[in-house]
Amino acid sequence: MGSCFSAESRSPRPGSPSSPHLANIKRRNSRKRLGTRNSSFDYRKDEPLHRIPGRLFLNGFSDVASLFTQQGKKGTNQDAMIVWENFGSREDTVFCGVFDGHGPYGHMVAKRVRDHLPLKLSAHWEVNKSSDDVLREINLHTSGSMNSEEPRASVDLDETEKHPEIFQTLKESFLKAFKIMDRDLRMHANIDCFCSGTTAVTLVKQGPYIVIGNVGDSRAVLGTRDKDDSLIAVQLTVDLKPNLPVEEERIRKYKGRVFALKDEPEVFRVWLPNSDSPGLAMARAFGDFCLKDFGLISVPEISFRRLSEKDEFIILATDGIWDVLSNKEVVDIIATCRTRSSAARTLVEMAVRAWRYKYPTSKVDDCAVVCLFFDSMSNNLSTTASANAKVQPVSVDQIENESEKVNHINVLSSVDLSGTDGCGKVVPGGTEDLDLDIDVDSSKEEEMNSETGIDWSALEGVSRVNTLLNLPRFDPGK
Numbered sequence: 001m002g003s004c005f006s007a008e009s010r011s012p013r014p015g016s017p018s019s020p021h022l023a024n025i026k027r028r029n030s031r032k033r034l035g036t037r038n039s040s041f042d043y044r045k046d047e048p049l050h051r052i053p054g055r056l057f058l059n060g061f062s063d064v065a066s067l068f069t070q071q072g073k074k075g076t077n078q079d080a081m082i083v084w085e086n087f088g089s090r091e092d093t094v095f096c097g098v099f100d101g102h103g104p105y106g107h108m109v110a111k112r113v114r115d116h117l118p119l120k121l122s123a124h125w126e127v128n129k130s131s132d133d134v135l136r137e138i139n140l141h142t143s144g145s146m147n148s149e150e151p152r153a154s155v156d157l158d159e160t161e162k163h164p165e166i167f168q169t170l171k172e173s174f175l176k177a178f179k180i181m182d183r184d185l186r187m188h189a190n191i192d193c194f195c196s197g198t199t200a201v202t203l204v205k206q207g208p209y210i211v212i213g214n215v216g217d218s219r220a221v222l223g224t225r226d227k228d229d230s231l232i233a234v235q236l237t238v239d240l241k242p243n244l245p246v247e248e249e250r251i252r253k254y255k256g257r258v259f260a261l262k263d264e265p266e267v268f269r270v271w272l273p274n275s276d277s278p279g280l281a282m283a284r285a286f287g288d289f290c291l292k293d294f295g296l297i298s299v300p301e302i303s304f305r306r307l308s309e310k311d312e313f314i315i316l317a318t319d320g321i322w323d324v325l326s327n328k329e330v331v332d333i334i335a336t337c338r339t340r341s342s343a344a345r346t347l348v349e350m351a352v353r354a355w356r357y358k359y360p361t362s363k364v365d366d367c368a369v370v371c372l373f374f375d376s377m378s379n380n381l382s383t384t385a386s387a388n389a390k391v392q393p394v395s396v397d398q399i400e401n402e403s404e405k406v407n408h409i410n411v412l413s414s415v416d417l418s419g420t421d422g423c424g425k426v427v428p429g430g431t432e433d434l435d436l437d438i439d440v441d442s443s444k445e446e447e448m449n450s451e452t453g454i455d456w457s458a459l460e461g462v463s464r465v466n467t468l469l470n471l472p473r474f475d476p477g478k
Contacts, residue, residue, distance in 0.1 A: 197287030
């Protein structure tokens with residue numbers, strides 16, 4: 001339930017630069033120090049990136065996707081997300097990703113990876129595609145003159161038969177892009193990634209094909225139909241935790257240590273050889289260079305799937321969702337939503353509610369969700385809503401203001417266990433500050449219900465979700 005170990009009662013804080021052992025390693029190995037320029041420099045530098053049509057990175061939705069992030073109770077929102085339609089100037093291609101930062105500068109690392117990993121992936125995809133075309137052309141012109149004894153280009157026939165060409169090309173592109181992204185983070189002058197990092201679960205959909213690249217413990221889950229036409233959940237990625245046999249073997253081989261603390265025996269963490277820090281709860285991540293010599297890697301797990309007519313949507317989410325909701329519960333919540341535009345937000349709100357019920361003494365984690373829907377023609381979005389979802393050029397000030405709101409928003413649950421919390425109105429591309437310490441009357445609740453996109457009057461779907469989550473039934477009359 002946490003990426004880096006922290007104990008407020010201990011001093012110095014394990015995993016922080018103030019830890020003496022880490023400080024010594026940092027002085028020896030760190031190549032770049034945190035710069036003095038403020039974060040607005042990065043916004044100005046990347047402003048053209050924020051103006052790209054079809055690229056969504058704030059709360060909102062489009063014809064094919066819904067995305068929402070919300071700050072928890074641990075401080076700055078360190079989660080980031082992106083949906084990029086027409087990715088790489090390909091009309092039938094979408095890139096999606098969620099990123100869960102951790103450490104002192106985790107929010108900066110997550111946003112940096114969100115903005116630059118897709119660019120690197122697109123560039124390598126184009127290069128690899130061109131190389132494949134050249135190789136194919138050479139083979140086409142030389143195959144006629146070659147007899148069976150002449151050498152040919154090495155090809156894994158089993159791999160080629162199992163997966164189409166797009167998988168081979170994108171697999172190489174993912175591996176290269178992740179490697180270069182991590183290298184760039186190490187050299188970045190304005191972000192200290194020594195004890196900070198981020199997860200990344202990323203997806204490229206082109207036509208019926210999906211390729212996923214994953215590091216860390218964020219997760220991708222598919223909502224699909226079985227042979228009886230019942231909605232089921234299929235997990236598409238593996239949570240890359242340190243106690244997985246392959247991951248633990250690699251970490252121990254490089255002298256890192258893997259163990260869980262007595263007060264949280266279910267959470268295994270990665271520790272330095274001679275220091276009880278930093279306590280990272282994942283085996284792969286961008287950044288976290290204090291552990292990169294001790295078994296932590298940023299090499300992604302790559303997976304492939306060909307979509308069928310039974311596949312309906314994919315959910316990408318950070319562990320703030322999966323720590324309190326099962327795959328089936330998440331899929332059922334998305335299927336219960338009246339409109340797709342509210343899907344990601346509704347899932348986050350239900351996760352916050354589950355956090356409060358299951359772990360009342362724990363701080364709610366940051367949450368970020370991307371819902372990608374496959375059948376956009378049956379999208380239940382109104383004409384007005386679809387028009388509002390178009391990405392409009394924004395100024396640097398607007399970007400900074402929206403980021404500030406996202407980073408400081410209060411918990412955004414539409415109802416708590418008593419059903420009396422306030423609710424703010426969320427518009428595509430942004431969110432408003434909320435005050436949850438006020439009661440709302442029945443008229444306000446009706447307005448709240450219409451804004452969330454859930455058919456609270458019928459209560460059929462919500463009652464089913466509450467039953468799944470083992471939560472008290474919500475009564476709008478109270």
